[in-house]
Amino acid sequence: MTNSEAGIRPEQVVYCPPAEYREYAPFRDYESAYQNYLKDPDGFWRDIASDLLWFRQWDKVREWEYPFAKWFINAKLNITYNCLERHLKNNRRNKVALFWHGENGTKKIYTYDHLHRAVMQFGNALKNLGVGKGDVVCIYMPTVPEQVVAMLACARIGAVHTVVFAGYGASALNQRIVGSNAKVVITADASMRRGKSIPLKPIVEEALIHAPSVERVVVLRNQDPPTCLLDDFEVDFYEIMQAAEKKCPPEEMDSEDRLFILYTSGTTGAPKGIVHTCGGYMVGAYYTTKYVLNVKDNDVYWCTADPGWITGHTYAIYGPLLLGATIFMTESTPDYPDVGIWWKLIEEYGINVFYTAPTAIRMFMRYGEDWPNKYDLSSLRILASVGEPLNPEAFEWFYHVIGKGKCPLTDTWWQTETGSHMITTLVGEPMKPGFAGKPIPGVVADVVDSKGNPVGPFQTGYLAITEPWPSMMRYVNDDEEKYRSYWESPNHRYYSTNDLAIKDDDGYIMILGRSDDLIIVSGHNIGTAEVESALVSHQAVAEAAAIGKPDAVKGNIVKAFVILVEGTVRTPKLEHDLKYHVRQTLGPIAVPSEIEYVDNLPKTRSGKIMRRVLKAKEMGVDPGDITTLDE
Numbered sequence: 001m002t003n004s005e006a007g008i009r010p011e012q013v014v015y016c017p018p019a020e021y022r023e024y025a026p027f028r029d030y031e032s033a034y035q036n037y038l039k040d041p042d043g044f045w046r047d048i049a050s051d052l053l054w055f056r057q058w059d060k061v062r063e064w065e066y067p068f069a070k071w072f073i074n075a076k077l078n079i080t081y082n083c084l085e086r087h088l089k090n091n092r093r094n095k096v097a098l099f100w101h102g103e104n105g106t107k108k109i110y111t112y113d114h115l116h117r118a119v120m121q122f123g124n125a126l127k128n129l130g131v132g133k134g135d136v137v138c139i140y141m142p143t144v145p146e147q148v149v150a151m152l153a154c155a156r157i158g159a160v161h162t163v164v165f166a167g168y169g170a171s172a173l174n175q176r177i178v179g180s181n182a183k184v185v186i187t188a189d190a191s192m193r194r195g196k197s198i199p200l201k202p203i204v205e206e207a208l209i210h211a212p213s214v215e216r217v218v219v220l221r222n223q224d225p226p227t228c229l230l231d232d233f234e235v236d237f238y239e240i241m242q243a244a245e246k247k248c249p250p251e252e253m254d255s256e257d258r259l260f261i262l263y264t265s266g267t268t269g270a271p272k273g274i275v276h277t278c279g280g281y282m283v284g285a286y287y288t289t290k291y292v293l294n295v296k297d298n299d300v301y302w303c304t305a306d307p308g309w310i311t312g313h314t315y316a317i318y319g320p321l322l323l324g325a326t327i328f329m330t331e332s333t334p335d336y337p338d339v340g341i342w343w344k345l346i347e348e349y350g351i352n353v354f355y356t357a358p359t360a361i362r363m364f365m366r367y368g369e370d371w372p373n374k375y376d377l378s379s380l381r382i383l384a385s386v387g388e389p390l391n392p393e394a395f396e397w398f399y400h401v402i403g404k405g406k407c408p409l410t411d412t413w414w415q416t417e418t419g420s421h422m423i424t425t426l427v428g429e430p431m432k433p434g435f436a437g438k439p440i441p442g443v444v445a446d447v448v449d450s451k452g453n454p455v456g457p458f459q460t461g462y463l464a465i466t467e468p469w470p471s472m473m474r475y476v477n478d479d480e481e482k483y484r485s486y487w488e489s490p491n492h493r494y495y496s497t498n499d500l501a502i503k504d505d506d507g508y509i510m511i512l513g514r515s516d517d518l519i520i521v522s523g524h525n526i527g528t529a530e531v532e533s534a535l536v537s538h539q540a541v542a543e544a545a546a547i548g549k550p551d552a553v554k555g556n557i558v559k560a561f562v563i564l565v566e567g568t569v570r571t572p573k574l575e576h577d578l579k580y581h582v583r584q585t586l587g588p589i590a591v592p593s594e595i596e597y598v599d600n601l602p603k604t605r606s607g608k609i610m611r612r613v614l615k616a617k618e619m620g621v622d623p624g625d626i627t628t629l630d631e
Ligand code: WTA
Pocket: 264, 309, 310, 311, 385, 386, 387, 388, 389, 390, 411, 412, 413, 414, 415, 416, 417, 436, 497, 498, 499, 511, 513, 514, 520, 523, 524, 525
């Protein structure tokens, strides 16, 4: 970062794709596709949207009243009709929609026909519980096929799902249930992790203590003996499904009706409920899975993200199903029973397109090439990465050791808020390790200074998106101010991504990381404020600040600085208690790896903690402008 600020050009490596890559290339060439988009943006999106089935066509492609956009005005659709019926109609009834591999080796296969039936019947089961169009259903489940069924069943009947990652603790879950006003919670008795079953239902029970909106809990029971259910309030997943009618026609949704809410960590205490709508999201997910990930009809496609994150929503579920692809999904962690498991699964299922995160790649690098080299990875055709910067070393390893130098590797930049890919290197274009790439056709982005003016090549600036796109979020918790805060500041009018970036002479963008108070740990984004408020809720803590400290494997770890309540004794047990407390409130992903006790925290004169100063000190670098620091 310092080099680039000084205008020094990092040494750039470029991989020019061999001729055969052109075969997979989605557009004939990037430049002409991008120019076509710029000439007629509405026409570009109209053509993409026309591949999909709409119950009623739109009157207009978009309405843009800065900063509010609507897409496919007055069009009617149902995303599940496009994920399911569209393929049944195309004679792909018996094609595999989903291969699922359990941690203990159990396999489940759903064809498109099976999935269609399951979704319809579970949709009716939800209706029987009183769930209707617009009602919110919270899904807190492990990565099992029933999770996909539950999400699609909501979309089928017009209910809004809010999926919460099953690694979150009770208080984080409670916040999301209350924030979204969920009427029903769907969970499982337990999830499998490294050979152990981790109970989920007790966490839900605790999360429901102050959650008055919840009327029913649906429990998927996989354990033996099955967990007991509370009469009337808790019901069994398969019992209610089997008791329901089989046929469930798709609810007709307006393009701008809500499809889902997904919480992402905020820079203030409360997580932000990002709302995506039916029409625009469907078009964005379809377009990018087809054109960026290049999933083809005969492929077996694996996105390793958990459905609890946006990558799981768009690229493990909706995008590939919109294409009629065969999805592979597993609850396996990358290192259990050993670090060869993912490569073994690639061989066993003949995975062609593999989409994962830099943190996983960096973990594998530590264990060496012998593990992947034990398996036949020749089915792989395309590799992709998401979640945080794919550093050049990790790029090289992924490209050479896994892809054997033959698979295009696309590093995809996007966010929960953007709904689908924004910046990447399309298959067939020259690849530059360390650089995500260029805005895809359909996206206008730039690197700008705080006044909104583009900065020169290799100068650090803010990554900004200047035109609306179909899968952009529509609201944040129905809070207009929060939504506006992404778009408006006194100096500029564009969507602020809150990421820092540089651009090279060819327009390739390198993402440097967040400019705000989010910490990306193993690709999961955690708000400093969430960790701090969890710590402060412990009786021994007077004040706390959290920062992301760079880590070779996880990208960042959480480090907390804590001011203890007067008279508290600093024992090793206390540190353990504090970590345990964060784990219980927020979940294991947010637990600080390091805790340092301090007497003061650097603050601005207005009393805001200057985490940037703590971070600079931690990393031994210059803290930059500290004129606002209160001495
Ligand atoms: C970071 C995940 C560098 C970035 C899809 C962004 C990335 C945040 C990349 C969003 C990438 C995501 N290169 N950084 N390819 N992809 N990020 O909402 O800081 O969980 O703002 O969405 O992740 O995280 P989120």
